[in-house]
Structures are given as structure tokens and as C-alpha cells.
Amino acid sequence: HVTQPPGDILVFLTGQEEIEACVELLQERCRRLGSRLPELLVLPIYANLPSELQARIFQPTPPGARKVRWPFKGGAGLEEKGAGEVTMPPRCPQASANQRAGWVGDSEVTMPPRCPQASANQRAGRAGRVAPGKCFRLYTAWAFQHELEETPVPEIQRADLGSLVLLLKSLG
DSSP states (O other): OOSSOSSEEEEOOSSHHHHHHHHHHHHHHHHHHGGGSOOEEEEOOOTTSOHHHHGGGGSOOOTTOEEEEOOOTTOHHHHHTTEEEEEEOSBOOEEEEETTTTEEEEEOOSSSSBOOHHHHHHHHTTTTSSSOOEEEESSOHHHHHHTSOSSOOOHHHHSOOHHHHHHHHHTO
């Protein structure tokens, strides 16, 4: 934040708990550094956040300040506007089904699923669309090349088709 040019910071995390922990850490660090740090607006956004707090992300950034934002589903155009930096871990939330465990939902585990290379490159492209930008990946180039899949597993291969089959059967 201190050494980089102007522009908002996008941080890709997998869920509300990670976002809240990151917000708390950033706010504490900003309090400790006080006036030595240019203004940093830490603006979380996730589904359970009250709408008046969600609305702050859409307000213009004051001159000389930067925002830290967390991209969200359905907000791609808003995420990219003014993004100067992108920070991302090697994980992505993905809907997946585990037939043995009987579990379906957004996976937020570290190993697998990992963010595919194609998704990582698409996310990295969000930095610098309006002005020059940077992407800070929280993993090595070797991990990118050797541990991440090239493309995502198609959702049809991750989805639980049980409820769909039952619906089709009930419809005859």
C-alpha cells in the first residue's frame, strides 16, 4: 500500500471467515501505523454483511486514499474499476459434491480444489485494466506451473445430479 501507485487493491479470498479475519488484521495494522500510513479504506463485502455496509464499496475513493476490496459474484464490472493491485491465494471457492460424504456446497478447503491456471490468469487481468497494475500471487511460479490444473473441472463433473434426476423422474 505504501510503495505502490494509486489504485484499489482486490483481495481474492474464499469466504466470509477469511474476509473477516483479513479485515481485522488490516484494520489493526492501520491503527498501529497511524498517520505514517496513507489512508486505506478496508471495505469488506459478502452476502451476510448489512446492505448499508455493502453500499460503502460503491462510494468514490477519496483523493490520496486507496480501498481494499474483496471481489464478489455478480460484481465483476465493479471489482475491476480502479483496481491497481490484485492479491490472490491458490484457492477458489467452487460448488462441488462429495458423494461419499453426502455433502454439496462451496468448497473452501486448501487442497483441492485449487484455483485453475485459467482462473488465476483471469483474476490477474483485473489489475491494470484502467491504469497499470500488479498481481501478487500468494504462491510460487513453480506451484502455478506444477500444482494448479490448466483449466477448471467442468461443473457437470462436480455437481450432485441426484436432486435433478429425482425432479426429472417426478415429472415423468
